Amino acid sequence: MAQGRLQGKTALITGGTSGIGLATAQLFAREGARVAVTGRAAGRFDAIRAQLGDDSLVIDADVHSLPALRAMGERVAEAFGGLDVFFANAGIAYPTPLRETDEAHYDDIMDVNLKGVFFSMRAIEPILRPGASVILNCSFIIHVGRPGISLLAASKAALRSLARSWSRELLERGIRVNALSPGGIDTPLHERNGGTPEAIQARKASLAERVPLGRLGSALEMAQAALFLASDESRYMLGAELVVDGGISQI
Numbered sequence: 001m002a003q004g005r006l007q008g009k010t011a012l013i014t015g016g017t018s019g020i021g022l023a024t025a026q027l028f029a030r031e032g033a034r035v036a037v038t039g040r041a042a043g044r045f046d047a048i049r050a051q052l053g054d055d056s057l058v059i060d061a062d063v064h065s066l067p068a069l070r071a072m073g074e075r076v077a078e079a080f081g082g083l084d085v086f087f088a089n090a091g092i093a094y095p096t097p098l099r100e101t102d103e104a105h106y107d108d109i110m111d112v113n114l115k116g117v118f119f120s121m122r123a124i125e126p127i128l129r130p131g132a133s134v135i136l137n138c139s140f141i142i143h144v145g146r147p148g149i150s151l152l153a154a155s156k157a158a159l160r161s162l163a164r165s166w167s168r169e170l171l172e173r174g175i176r177v178n179a180l181s182p183g184g185i186d187t188p189l190h191e192r193n194g195g196t197p198e199a200i201q202a203r204k205a206s207l208a209e210r211v212p213l214g215r216l217g218s219a220l221e222m223a224q225a226a227l228f229l230a231s232d233e234s235r236y237m238l239g240a241e242l243v244v245d246g247g248i249s250q251i
């Protein structure tokens with residue numbers, strides 16, 4: 001049998017219980033990695049672990065909680081010894097029009113999308129092995145001005161900056177930090193903001209209409225891009241960004 005592209009490696013994916021993160025965890029496991037995922041939906045943990053293999057870890061860790069993130073780092077260190085791949089993927093998205101957005105909304109988006117990534121990285125940086133690959137899940141939205149989603153765009157733009165800064169900070173250890181910027185992807189994220197099934201379908205259709213390739217992307221297509229960034233095939237990418245968005249930010 002051919003060797004997997006992540007054979008013998010260890011990987012941690014935050015928000016690995018749904019959508020892009022779960023598809024990536026499944027693909028990484030198929031490619032030979034030992035995988036740890038985090039999320040909050042404890043009721044689904046056993047089913048997810050069954051999909052990822054007996055040597056996988058499913059960790060209950062809300063990124064709002066710094067103690068939970070420290071415990072996540074300790075658990076991964078204990079089980080895996082060190083990490084070759086870290087995919088900071090947990091994130092939330094909902095509209096924040098200027099006149100309808102209060103401090104609680106601001107804190108919520110920034111706490112999960114920016115502070116959560118910063119302190120997840122803070123917790124696992126000591127256990128990253130030389131040559132490790134770190135991937136920060138951004139968004140195409142950082143490249144275009146769209147009404148009503150400024151906080152989402154700003155939180156993700158900050159991650160794009162972190163990829164550059166951390167690449168320099170960790171350069172001497174051979175650790176590469178790159179950004180992955182998905183376009184509109186068909187995942188449960190679009191259902192999390194409520195509405196009837198028809199309303200959710202209409203929102204997704206309206207987003208798909210704006211994509212030059214004429215459709216939303218799939219979680220598997222993002223997982224395949226993450227696999228490239230995780231593997232040695234992307235070894236000459238450093239502090240860079242892979243935009244995988246059907247052309248929505250380009251054309």
Ligand SMILES: NC(=O)c1ccc[n+]([C@@H]2O[C@H](COP(=O)([O-])OP(=O)(O)OC[C@H]3O[C@@H](n4cnc5c(N)ncnc54)[C@H](OP(=O)(O)O)[C@@H]3O)[C@@H](O)[C@H]2O)c1
Pocket residue numbers: 014015016017018019020021038039040041042061062063064089090091092093112137138139140181182183184185186187188189190192
């Ligand atoms: N879908 C898109 O169109 C799109 C486009 C651009 C970028 N992205 C980015 O891609 C990433 C994954 O999105 P997705 O579409 O796969 O969404 P999703 O299906 O909603 O999955 C989000 C994941 O993040 C986890 N999560 C959310 N809040 C968390 C918290 N406070 N603490 C810990 N985990 C938390 C969720 O865990 P639980 O299920 O346990 O809550 C879930 O595993 C996000 O960062 C998103 O911004 C998505």
